[in-house]
Amino acid sequence: MKQALELKVNGQLYEVFVEPWQSLAEVLREELGFTGVRVSCNTGDCGSCTVIVDGKAVKSCLMLAPQAKGKEIITIEGLAQDGKLHPLQEAFIDHFAVQCGYCTSGMILMAKTLLDESPDATEEEIRAGLSGNFCRCTGYVKIVEAIMAAKEKMNFAR
Amino acid sequence: MTHSVVGKSVTRLDALAKVTGQAKYCTDIKLPGMLHAKVLRSPYAHARILSIDTSKAEKLQGVRVVITGEDVPPKRFGASVFDQHVLARSVVRYVGDPVAAVAADTIEIAERALELIHVEYEGMPAVFDVEEAWQTSPAAVVHPDLPEYQLAKFPSLQLVPERPNVCNYRTVRCGDVEKGFQEADLIIENRFTTPRIQHCPFEPHVCIAQLEADGSLTIYAGRQSIFLAKQYLCSLFELPPSKIRVIASYYIGGGFGSKVTLYTEPIAVVLAIKTQRPVRLAYTREEMFASGGTRVPFVIHIKDGVKRNGSIIARKMMMLLDMGAYAGSGPFITRNSIYGIVAGYRLPNLKVDAYAVYTNQPIVASFRGFGTTQVVWAIESQMDIIAEKLKMDAVELRRKNLLKEGDMNATGEIVHSIGLRECLDKVADLIEWDKNTKQEKGSWKRGKGLALGNKYSMAPTAAVGVVKVLEDGTIEVRESADEMGQGCITVLAQIAAEEFGVSMDRVKVVWGDTNFTPYFSRGSTSQRSTFNLGNAVRLACQDAKRQLCEIATQKLQAPPEDMDIKDGKIYVRSERSKAIDIKELFTAERELLPGEFGNYVEKKGEVVGKAVSVTPAAPSDPLTAQIPSDIARQGGRLTAFYGYAAQAVEVLVNTETGEIKVERIAAATDVGYPLNPKMCEQQIEGGVSMGLSSALWEEVVLDRGKVLNPNFRDYKVASASNMPKIDNVKVSIVIAPHKDGPYGAKGTGETQMTPTAPAIANAVYNAVGVRIRDLPMTREKIIVGKRHKNEGQQKKQAR
Numbered sequence: 001m002k003q004a005l006e007l008k009v010n011g012q013l014y015e016v017f018v019e020p021w022q023s024l025a026e027v028l029r030e031e032l033g034f035t036g037v038r039v040s041c042n043t044g045d046c047g048s049c050t051v052i053v054d055g056k057a058v059k060s061c062l063m064l065a066p067q068a069k070g071k072e073i074i075t076i077e078g079l080a081q082d083g084k085l086h087p088l089q090e091a092f093i094d095h096f097a098v099q100c101g102y103c104t105s106g107m108i109l110m111a112k113t114l115l116d117e118s119p120d121a122t123e124e125e126i127r128a129g130l131s132g133n134f135c136r137c138t139g140y141v142k143i144v145e146a147i148m149a150a151k152e153k154m155n156f157a158r
Numbered sequence: 159m160t161h162s163v164v165g166k167s168v169t170r171l172d173a174l175a176k177v178t179g180q181a182k183y184c185t186d187i188k189l190p191g192m193l194h195a196k197v198l199r200s201p202y203a204h205a206r207i208l209s210i211d212t213s214k215a216e217k218l219q220g221v222r223v224v225i226t227g228e229d230v231p232p233k234r235f236g237a238s239v240f241d242q243h244v245l246a247r248s249v250v251r252y253v254g255d256p257v258a259a260v261a262a263d264t265i266e267i268a269e270r271a272l273e274l275i276h277v278e279y280e281g282m283p284a285v286f287d288v289e290e291a292w293q294t295s296p297a298a299v300v301h302p303d304l305p306e307y308q309l310a311k312f313p314s315l316q317l318v319p320e321r322p323n324v325c326n327y328r329t330v331r332c333g334d335v336e337k338g339f340q341e342a343d344l345i346i347e348n349r350f351t352t353p354r355i356q357h358c359p360f361e362p363h364v365c366i367a368q369l370e371a372d373g374s375l376t377i378y379a380g381r382q383s384i385f386l387a388k389q390y391l392c393s394l395f396e397l398p399p400s401k402i403r404v405i406a407s408y409y410i411g412g413g414f415g416s417k418v419t420l421y422t423e424p425i426a427v428v429l430a431i432k433t434q435r436p437v438r439l440a441y442t443r444e445e446m447f448a449s450g451g452t453r454v455p456f457v458i459h460i461k462d463g464v465k466r467n468g469s470i471i472a473r474k475m476m477m478l479l480d481m482g483a484y485a486g487s488g489p490f491i492t493r494n495s496i497y498g499i500v501a502g503y504r505l506p507n508l509k510v511d512a513y514a515v516y517t518n519q520p521i522v523a524s525f526r527g528f529g530t531t532q533v534v535w536a537i538e539s540q541m542d543i544i545a546e547k548l549k550m551d552a553v554e555l556r557r558k559n560l561l562k563e564g565d566m567n568a569t570g571e572i573v574h575s576i577g578l579r580e581c582l583d584k585v586a587d588l589i590e591w592d593k594n595t596k597q598e599k600g601s602w603k604r605g606k607g608l609a610l611g612n613k614y615s616m617a618p619t620a621a622v623g624v625v626k627v628l629e630d631g632t633i634e635v636r637e638s639a640d641e642m643g644q645g646c647i648t649v650l651a652q653i654a655a656e657e658f659g660v661s662m663d664r665v666k667v668v669w670g671d672t673n674f675t676p677y678f679s680r681g682s683t684s685q686r687s688t689f690n691l692g693n694a695v696r697l698a699c700q701d702a703k704r705q706l707c708e709i710a711t712q713k714l715q716a717p718p719e720d721m722d723i724k725d726g727k728i729y730v731r732s733e734r735s736k737a738i739d740i741k742e743l744f745t746a747e748r749e750l751l752p753g754e755f756g757n758y759v760e761k762k763g764e765v766v767g768k769a770v771s772v773t774p775a776a777p778s779d780p781l782t783a784q785i786p787s788d789i790a791r792q793g794g795r796l797t798a799f800y801g802y803a804a805q806a807v808e809v810l811v812n813t814e815t816g817e818i819k820v821e822r823i824a825a826a827t828d829v830g831y832p833l834n835p836k837m838c839e840q841q842i843e844g845g846v847s848m849g850l851s852s853a854l855w856e857e858v859v860l861d862r863g864k865v866l867n868p869n870f871r872d873y874k875v876a877s878a879s880n881m882p883k884i885d886n887v888k889v890s891i892v893i894a895p896h897k898d899g900p901y902g903a904k905g906t907g908e909t910q911m912t913p914t915a916p917a918i919a920n921a922v923y924n925a926v927g928v929r930i931r932d933l934p935m936t937r938e939k940i941i942v943g944k945r946h947k948n949e950g951q952q953k954k955q956a957r
């Protein structure tokens with residue numbers, strides 16, 4: 001039976017009707033149209049569906065939608081503020097960290113929580129922090145470079 | 159030659175959409191009334207279908223149709239051998255073979271319906287091992303009717319009547335190998351294998367099929383090569399080309415070769431015809447592993463005859479390629495794998511026998527490298543074995559045997575645009591080849607290794623480019639290469655910007671719709687978009703410019719030959735001050751009548767430049783693969799070009815646990831000329847990491863044909879933490895301009911994948927003395943190899 005559920009996504013409230021077993025990824029994508037949430041494995045093993053829930057990176061294919069009730073959800077669509085890209089988004093563009101783009105949303109959101117939690121993360125720590133977010137295209141070199149560059153920029157702005 | 163836009167690392171056109179989540183993929187498309195499909199698959203590797211009862215499934219609420227083999231065309235389809243029905247009609251040939259399909263209101267209902275379908279099977283003997291399947295009396299014949307099957311016109315295939323599972327046999331004969339072996343000082347013989355691996359594109363296969371009111375079909379697909387799909391579907395459903403439209407005008411979430419043949423499309427089409435509703439079929443990750451296509455596993459016997467001075471005077475290779483149950487592009491790979499053998503080294507005497515062999519294993523597909531990766535694995539491992547036997551430096555041995563510009567390779571092609579020597583020197587330098595490796599204490603051992611690689615691009619091919627000049631002066635490129643992450647839209651836009659002398663923001667690219675974008679034979683495959691389509695777009699720009707100049711004659715009062723175009727303006731060369739904006743050509747030359755509007759070009763309507771770029775292939779002898787020498791002398795080639803690469807790595811190997819860590823990588827690729835250097839680096843780094851992953855871990859593990867690891871937990875692909883530190887990955891681009899490439903460019907999506915695994919294997923040998931011949935290089939293999947080595951040494955000492 002579908003039930004009404006209120007979700008707060010990128011600062012806005014949405015009311016949706018969902019089955020209790022529907023994943024957050026599915027509801028965000030299929031019901032609310034946040035298709036920037038990419039589902040690649042649907043089993044919690046690749047990280048492409050990563051979103052931020054109350055400040056923590058979450059694999060949204062593993063979380064049930066009702067579990068996100070009352071929480072702040074950030075998807076890739078909500079990262080740019082007032083039409084200005086987040087430094088991570090800028091760095092991913094400038095450092096050519098994007099190829100097919102399917103892992104990109106998850107990668108950027110994962111990097112954001114990493115840097116939010118430890119603004120001075122070393123390359124090693126960034127690498128380890130990304131170990132659950134796979135990318136089949138880039139070989140990670142440019143992704144790590146981009147995150148390091150964004151880190152500098154974010155710390156400078158602080 | 160100085161260029162203003164090509165040769166520069168301009169920002170990717172798709173990057174903004176991808177970092178903001180706005181990018182759309184086939185997966186994101188929803189159509190009104192769309193149904194969802196699911197496929198019931200065979201649990202057996204080889205069985206006869208006795209009966210299928212779909213009645214319960216049909217009664218489930220929300221199920222709109224259930225189809226079985228009886229509902230699909232009696233015709234078979236395939237990329238080279240027409241060996242596959244849309245759904246199995248009486249026999250299933252691998253675990254995962256589609257048996258029935260459901261279209262329902264939701265995915266969940268479709269899934270439940272599958273559980274209600276009852277199929278009765280009768281088991282048949284199966285054959286899993288390619289060497290067994292290749293025998294004259296194998297345990298099972300996968301396609302007993304093979305001799306009656308229709309074969310694709312290209313490439314031409316050769317069956318072997320006494321070997322019933324062989325669906326293509328390809329040979330090379332050059333010189334006299336037996337004589338070469340007699341003259342050799344050293345004969346070295348080895349057997350190498352590569353496993354079945356999956357491409358793991360991040361967007362799994364997906365399509366939506368829709369039947370239009372006029373009986374035509376529209377297919378939205380997350381795939382490579384829309385025109386190939388159109389051709390396949392026309393043939394399968396016996397429809398004229400005008401009745402099928404294939405769309406991929408959005409982004410594709412990676413391909414790597416997996417999205418070239420048909421998977422989801424035929425099933426979705428049958429369901430759409432039955433229901434008269436749009437039907438979406440999306441594979442799960444698990445289905446990708448079981449039925450989404452895999453890289454062709456090779457068994458390679460290689461025998462070399464070598465002179466004491468290091469020159470290879472004879473090489474003989476016998477290769478068995480495991481096609482799985484349906485051959486897909488496998489027979490094509492069998493044919494083309496020989497190019498990887500002849501590309502880099504001088505081989506005066508060469509004999510190759512390659513067999514495509516059916517087994518009851520999962521189906522195969524093209525895969526980044528298209529057979530070259532597998533042959534390079536054997537050859538480059540063998541080169542190090544030879545070097546050791548001769549007590550010769552591995553770099554030196556390779557240098558000694560390299561082909562160079564103007565040489566003739568073993569198929570008779572005249573070598574052109576070969577930056578291989580430079581690639582080799584570069585990586586040897588970057589990895590400090592001449593410096594001894596510093597050894598660690600304890601169980602970690604350090605070693606260095608390197609390997610060369612190459613990848614041809616196929617011929618013959620044709621590409622059509624269309625360039626439309628819009629009323630605001632924007633240049634619109636229309637093309638049919640698939641944007642799957644490799645960046646073709648950016649490169650093609652750079653070419654148009656260069657030709658028109660405008661900045662990138664004055665160019666727009668429209669792609670991927672067989673109704674509106676021009677023909678591109680095989681789409682983005684064989685690392686060919688830059689080369690083939692790049693040429694076509696360049697010529698199309700020139701055509702459009704010519705037209706603009708003609709149209710401007712009246713306004714500029716000058717002959718078109720005296721005009722040129724730059725910065726959105728047409729100007730007179732002999733009188734620079736005479737110039738008009740392209741925009742102005744779109745306003746009427748007379749005064750508009752009240753209510754009339756302009757925005758078109760008087761008389762011509764619109765300005766559309768068009769061009770075709772054809773890359774021909776020379777004929778070659780079907781048995782020897784040789785080009786007739788007169789044609790070779792005139793520059794006749796079997797391939798469009800060869801990309802070349804070298805890679806050197808430094809590894810740490812743990813002698814206790816067998817773990818391998820790749821510490822440093824130096825990769826060099828000859829790209830012809832880099833149209834966008836950063837994007838070339840992307841391809842190189844991607845090839846390095848996919849190569850590393852395939853070298854160390856990747857293998858689709860099978861038990862009687864069933865995939866045991868169909869997920870990213872049990873099938874490991876490289877993560878960020880498996881890659882060396884960014885400063886330890888050194889990438890260099892080697893320039894060796896190709897006379898036929900746009901601005902000298904060649905393609906480079908595949909090349910750097912090829913040397914990765916042997917470079918690592920050679921480094922592992924250097925570190926711990928264990929020679930790995932069978933990929934992947936798992937811990938067990940290292941430990942077992944180490945043990946054998948120790949036992950061998952003990953025996954030697956005891957003697």
Ligand code: FES
Pocket residue numbers: 038039040041042043044045046047048049050059060061062
């Ligand atoms: S889609 Fe959620 S982790 Fe892969």
Ligand code: FES
Pocket residue numbers: 098099100101102103104134135136137138360411412643
């Ligand atoms: S860019 Fe394709 S998976 Fe990361």
